[in-house]
Amino acid sequence: MHRSRTPLLFWFWTIYLISTDKRGISTLGLSKKLGLSYWKAWTMVHKIRRAMGDRDSTYQLAGIVEIDDAFFGTSLKEKSKRSKRGRSTSKTAVLVEVSLHDNAVGFAKMTVVGSKVDSETIAQVIKADIKEDQTVKTDGLPAYTVISKIGHTHQQEIVKGKNAHEVLKWTHMLISNAKSFLLGTFHRMGKKHLQSYLDEFYYRFNRRKWESQLFDRLITACTISRAICFAELTQ
Structure with a gap:
């Protein structure tokens, strides 16, 4: 302005x-x-x-922080089941973080990280977005093991398909809502x-x-x- x-x-x-x-x-x-x-x-x-x-x-996130990754295509059409959609290199990877306080949802952040999610990228995003010494919940992606090495308590759980939305409830909700928002109004984007x-x-x-x-x-x-x-x- x-x-x-x-x-x-x-x-x-x-x-x-x-x-x-x-x-x-x-x-x-x-x-x-x-x-x-x-x-x-x-x-x-x-x-x-x-x-x-x-x-x-x-702003930085604090408390219990859920983290998950999602992949956005230019058409934003992805299969709903994680076991089928996988972590595709043809789409853009986004790291999604949601803070929780007494089971209530606080702030969230969504960061575009490129074509893949690796430990170096995860560490960079977390250092920027999350206060030191917090509890971080993720799924079983091996790259997430870096979280405990950078000063956080890491709760990692291996999940499959249908159970993923139950373990990381809020990140999955945010991902779903974000895709609906983008597809509903903007349809396609680079x-x-x-x-x-x-x-x-x-x-x-x-x-x-x-x-x-x-x-x-x-x-x-x-x-x-x-x-x-x-x-x-x-x-």
Whole structure:
């Protein structure tokens, strides 16, 4: 928003529409609603999503933290059974983290990690996202054994197909909701911008208890976020 050539009224309307529509709003839909060019609307939306991601990057998870990985394709059509879908290298891997306090869901984070999930990547994400000395629950993926080596209590359980959603209930719920959100509104997207769509999804999820304040909170996030140009968004 800083030094933007776009009138503030359009920024406020865009922030309002993004913050009040749980389904999200597509760039095409926004451009038609506000009478903007497609690329002007695209730039505004992605700058706002970047602000969402920047804001949530300042928080770390604590308590019991569930972690699981999911794979997102450009069509977002995956088989529901993990035993069949596996960990495909043709899709984009996302590490999903959900904090729990007294069995209540707290904050969540979703991080795009590329084409595979390995111990080095897991360690990097956890160090950035989770406070030291927490309890982390995962499935039996061997790469997760690094968790106990970086200062956390690791509860690892080998699960198969149908039982996976019971052991890691909240991460599976978040993954399912994220895919419904993306497929329902945006249909298809490139790997390059997947993180920004996920930033929007879990920013809203993390503030689900303060829906009436979302507009004000998002205004704040946008005003304190680092200014970025179109070239940075398209790199």
